[in-house]
Amino acid sequence: PAPLLSGSCSHLWALPCPSCADGWLLAEGQKKQLQELYQLGPQLGSGGFGTVFSGTRLSDGSPVAIKRVARESVLQWDELPDGTRVPMEVVLMEKVGSGCHYIIQLLDWFELPDSFLLVMERPEASRDLLQLLLEHEVLSEEMARWLFRQVLEAVRHCTACGVLHRDIKPQNLLVNPESGDLKLIDFGCGTFLQERPYTQFAGTHVYSPPEWIACGCYYGHSATIWSLGVLLYVMVCGNLPFCKDHDIVSGQLFFGHQVSPACEDLIRWCLAKHPADRPELEDILCHPWVRGGRF
Known part of the structure; x- marks a missing residue:
């Protein structure tokens, strides 16, 4: 593997702007060392919390994704044992970094004067689920079942590691269309899992549970189950179950596409209005629809 540089290293990286991406903008004395690690490729996408570029690890030719996160867009910070302040996203990705094939791996990270760079694995044939x-x-329910199972395993691993993702949605799921293999990405809205309620929301509003909208607080486990219900609905129906706050709070669920009774039962269970009425993660894994045959 390529050598890892500490996030507190003194090497200054700068990425070119998307409109003139022609290489690293580096101090001359640092250019040779950094070019020996990674080659920057075209921009893959951008959002509110960062810009992602394709890249190549030069030591072995492995494809990587390089995410640049501006300091001012970091939602939460954490502190390493040596006192270095780093984005929570880095800490969370390191916590979930082994033992689960369904979560994207953080390979390296760097600190810049105005931003952080996260170097992650990049499955070459994959696209995000929203594109599909x-x-x-x-x-099809067969495809949705296979993908949903992988998401459940990713969530189970995050839970075991004490991590709450908080933004499970099609845009954050990379899928290989040929194999059906899936990776959960983007921990930029994540935080540490806690048993007490959260009083701040991070994520995508249309995936937020009714208790957050009505009461301004939510529990991590039950909010995750709600987002899984929204995700499954989107996969088999092609649209969001709720778009406005009053629809989320009212909990009136309509199916524009015909789905099997078992699938509808699971979605309605996950999207129960009251958190206590929603299943636990293990209940979902044992649900008859989830246990059906693979496509």
Whole structure:
């Protein structure tokens, strides 16, 4: 593997702006060393919390994704044992970094004067699930089941590691269309899992549970189950179950596409209005629809 540089290293990296991406903008004395690690490729995408570029690890030719996160866009910070302040995203990805094939791996990270760079694995043939849904409108229940199982395993691993992702949605799921293999990405909205309620929300509003909208607080486990219900609905129906706050709070669920009774039962259970009425993660894993045959 490529040598790892500490996040507190003194090497100054700068990424070119998307409109003139022609290489690293580096001090001359640092250019040779950093180019021996990674080669920057085209921009893959950008959002509110960072810009992602393709790249190559030069030691072995492995494809990587390089995410640049501006300091001002970091939602939460944590402190390493040596006192270095780093984005919570880095800490969370390191916590979930082994033992689960369904979570994207953080390979390296660097600190810049104005931002952080996260170097992650990049499955070459994968696209985010939203792209697949836009192409196919809905997924077959067989495909949805296979993908949903992988998401459940990713969530189970996060829970075991004490991590709450908080932004499970199609855009944050990379899928290989040929194999059906899935990776959960983007821990930028994540935090440490706690038993007491959260009073701040991070994530995508249309995936937020009714208790957050109505009461301004939520529990991590039950909010995750709600987001899983929204995700499954989107996969098999091709649209969001709720778009407005009053719809989320009212909990009136309608199915525009025909789905099997077992699938509808699971979605309705996950999207129960009251958190106590929603299943536990293990209940979902044992649900008849989830245990059905693979496509």
